[in-house]
Amino acid sequence: MEKAKTVRLTTAQALVKFLNQQYIDVDGEITPFVEGIFGIFGHGNVLGLGEALYNEPGHLKVYQGHNEQGMTSAAVAYARENLRRKIFAVTASAGPGSANFVTAAGNAYVNNIPVLILPADTFASRQPDPVLQQIEVENSAATTTNDTLKPVSKYWDRIQRPEQLMSALLKAFEVLTNPATTGPVTICLPQDAEGEAYDYPVSFFQKRVYVVKRQQPSQFEVETxxxxxxxxxxxxxxxxxxxxxxxxxxxxxxxxxxxxxxxxxxxxxxxxxxxxxxxxxxxxxxxxxxxxxxxxxxxxxxxxxxxxxxxxxxxxxxxxxxxxxxxxxxxxxxxxxxxxxxxxxxxxxxxxxxxxxxxxxxxxxxxxxxxxxxxxxxWNQERERLAHTNYDDPDFVPEISGHYTKEKLADYAQTLGTHLTQTSALIAMNEHIDPEAIMVAAAGSLPGDVHRIWNPKAKDTYHMEYGYSMMGYEIAASLGVKLAKPNVESYALVGDGSFLMQHSELVTSLQYHKKINVVVFDNSGFHSINNLQMSHGDESFMTEFTTSDQKILNIDYAKVAAGYGAKSYHVNSVEQLLAALDDAKKQDCSTLIDVKVLPKTMTHDYGNAWWRVGDPEVSQNQKVQKSFTDTQEHLKKAFKY
CATH class of the missing domain: 3.40.50.1220 (TPP-binding domain)
Structure with missing residues (x-):
């Protein structure tokens, strides 16, 4: 009997070789499933997976990320924009780098988006323990930082011996390519096992095609x-x-x-x-x-x-x-x-x-x-009204009214140097950019506004992350969208709060000449949450961006982006916004438009919409007491399922 053919490879080399041979068949169209890898390399993965990717990457495209959460968000957006038919993998070193995956993995889990997470890990042999960046848990020597990824992974494994890679990858890709189970998959790579060699069967690296079958409804389901x-x-x-x-x-x-x-x-x-x-x-x-x-x-x-x-x-x-x-x-x-x-x-x-x-x-x-x-x-007439809300009109009343005095709103207008309302800016942008352009948003007041007033003119041009409502997703996701659809403009609509949380992959877009357009709506605060607390009887607390002496911050986000090398613009009127959008379209590099908008000029609720939140049952504030009472009245109307 002829002996099975083998090839001697390290665990990391075998991983890269395997990724190159994974294909997906959707409605008869067969395409490579893994497009590439985003990586931030450190002591845990640079000598193993880094060496493998440098020498024989195959068709995999390798991009250097600048924050693990950011690059994973880009990978998530890429898969989403490809309707889950193509993915990126992501890798980081052991310890805090891998811990940064957790937030983005939670996003992918909630939204059922496939992404392959390859965190480096401590030594399988445990002989050098504790190594750099290793946590030590008293009740288990097997626990590492990467165990934090278990709750946010649809499949999780740790490769402690090179031959374990084979069964782990087969299980992983069954999850990744199955629409009913798909989501983030984590394969932890201890740095000693990562570099250890094994005689892998050549058959393990043959082309594999995962056929996505459209599950048909049963006769009973259709009849009912x-x-x-x-x-x-x-x-x-x-x-x-x-x-x-x-x-x-x-x-x-x-x-x-x-x-x-x-x-x-x-x-x-x-x-x-x-x-x-x-x-x-x-x-x-x-x-x-x-x-x-x-x-x-x-x-x-x-x-x-x-x-x-x-x-x-x-x-x-x-x-x-x-x-x-x-x-x-x-x-x-x-x-x-x-x-x-x-x-x-x-x-x-x-x-x-x-x-x-x-x-x-x-x-x-x-x-x-x-x-x-x-x-x-x-509704169209109401949208038209929102398109022309004007601070300078004598009868102007903010949409979220009753929480700010006119004097306070005037203070914002003077400090930010703007009379621009958020609804008028959004609708003007919606009507002005190319119909095929893709809008990305995720958190704050912007998702509510665009859910109501952004009218997609072409299919699949509205990219919203609201399953996890993840602040900081927008800019990285816009990069993922651009990688998926390089021939259309990608616009990240982001509040100033989200921008401050995460914008690292703006640098990645500049580094690799993948142009994105970032539109920062700056109202100097977390004003969607400010609306929430004030509408439930509280005073404004820790939701406005003010100094210790209560002066409103006025940050120059355009200057921040220019420092990275992006083309940037200052905007405080609809006319300036449209001009900036026109000029940004002509640019070859990424752009940032710093749009100063007034707080309290977002849209409000329509119909009997109600959101249940945790009102305090006991409070010295009469407004809070009333809010709790109102909530109890709403709960009487809530249906129990």
């Missing part, structure tokens, strides 16, 4: 869904992130159009269908449009397409009445499909909607909605 739709008068289709990953936009339009069913959107589902589609009522829930919240209030059937039903979507379980509204959930995840006591369809969203659209039983069906266009036109 048809029955529920026929029994309904006013069904509504909720478009979640799963619909986007299923590439279900065309199927959603056909389903909605045939049956006259309005669609409403979650933060991740937005731009699966463009806003100009007649039955698209826009974002729903706490941050929703008046049109979307009105149709949801009337619904007797909600068809959820790939939604997690977060509190922002459901208005903390006050937006969906189980006595009025039945629920169907189409989702690849059984856990998500049963939410809200729904009838679950565990299947692909695109194909399920296509089957329902072609159903002979529904051939004559249409909803009884008669006012969809009225609702939408009312």
């Amino acid at each position: 869904a048809v029955k529920l739709i026929k029994q309904s008068q006013k069904p509504v289709l909720l478009v979640g992130g799963g619909a986007k990953f299923s590439d279900a936009g065309t199927a959603i339009e056909a389903f909605s159009q045939k049956f006259k069913i309005p669609i409403v959107e979650t933060a991740t589902g937005k731009s699966t269908v463009i806003y100009d589609f007649a039955n698209n009522m826009g974002g729903v829930g706490i941050l929703g449009t008046s049109a979307a919240n009105k149709v949801l209030a009337e619904a007797d059937l909600l068809i959820g397409a790939g939604s997690r039903y977060t509190d922002f979507t459901t208005s903390s379980k006050t937006g969906i009445n189980p006595e009025q509204t039945k629920v169907i959930n189409i989702n690849l995840s059984r856990m998500q499909a049963i939410k809200f006591d729904a009838f679950p369809i565990v299947a692909d969203i695109r194909d399920t909607l296509q089957v329902l659209t072609k159903s002979a039983e529904l051939e004559q069906y249409q909803s009884t909605f008669t006012n969809l266009q009225t609702y939408k036109e009312e």
Whole structure:
């Protein structure tokens, strides 16, 4: 019997060789699954994985990151923009570098985004212990910093012997390429095992193609869904992130159009269908449009397409009445499909909607909605009003009113040198940039504003991270978007608070000539949280950017970016913003537009939207006492699921 052929490689070399041979088949199109690796190299990975990538990277593109959280966010955005059909791996040295993965891994976990995390680890032999940057846990010598990644990994493993790599990688890629289980995968690489050699079977490095099969709905699932739709008068289709990953936009339009069913959107589902589609009522829930919240209030059937039903979507379980509204959930995840006591369809969203659209039983069906266009036109008129809010008008009242005196707002206007409102700036930008340009946002007041007033003109041009609401995602994600779609402009919409938390990958974009556009909306504070605390009776506390003597900070973010080598602009009017956008489009390098906007000029709630937060039951402040009482009244209206 002929002896199996082997090749002697280190663990790190075998890892790189394996990554080069992983392919994915989606609807018959076969493409490489791993595009490359972001790395920050230190003593734990530079001699092992670094050596392997330097000598034989294969087709893998290697980029130097500048913060582990930032480069992982770029990898997450890259995979999301590719509808989870391509990924980047990330690597860092042992200790604090690997610990920095945790926040971005949590983001990937919540949003079901594949990313391969390769943190260096302490020695498998434990002989040099404790090594540089090693933590020591009294109850287990096996515990290292990388154990913090277990709760935020869909699969986690540690390679203590070179031959363990084979089973670990096979399990890892089954998770990464399976739409029902995908998310962050962590493979820890102890630095001694990383450099140890083994005679690997040549067969381990043959081309592997992972076929993504679209799971079909069963006959029972289809028949029951048809029955529920026929029994309904006013069904509504909720478009979640799963619909986007299923590439279900065309199927959603056909389903909605045939049956006259309005669609409403979650933060991740937005731009699966463009806003100009007649039955698209826009974002729903706490941050929703008046049109979307009105149709949801009337619904007797909600068809959820790939939604997690977060509190922002459901208005903390006050937006969906189980006595009025039945629920169907189409989702690849059984856990998500049963939410809200729904009838679950565990299947692909695109194909399920296509089957329902072609159903002979529904051939004559249409909803009884008669006012969809009225609702939408009312919202369009409100958006037009928001586009022209003007501080200089005598009757100007901030959208988030009642919390700031006119004198305080005037102080901000003078300090920041602006009378520009946030809503007017956002809408002007939305109407001005190329329809194919991709907008990225994540946290603060901007997600609420864009969920309501940013109207995508082309599909898949709205990139929102709101599953984890991760501050600091935006700029790194814009780089990931640019890597995924190099021929379109990528715009990171970021508040000044998020910018200060994380903007390291702006440098990466400049280093590798991957142009991104950063638009900083500076109102000198965490004003979305300031709105929250003041609207619940508290005074402003630790949410404004002020000095110890209560003077408002006025930071020159344009100068910060210019110091890195970016082209930068100062903006305090709509006219200056449009001029900056025009000039930024002409640039070859990354740009930053420092937009000074007034606080309290973001959008407000529409409809019966309500967000449950933890009001204190005991307080000396009468305003806080009233807020607690109001919350208890809302809880009486909240539905229990």
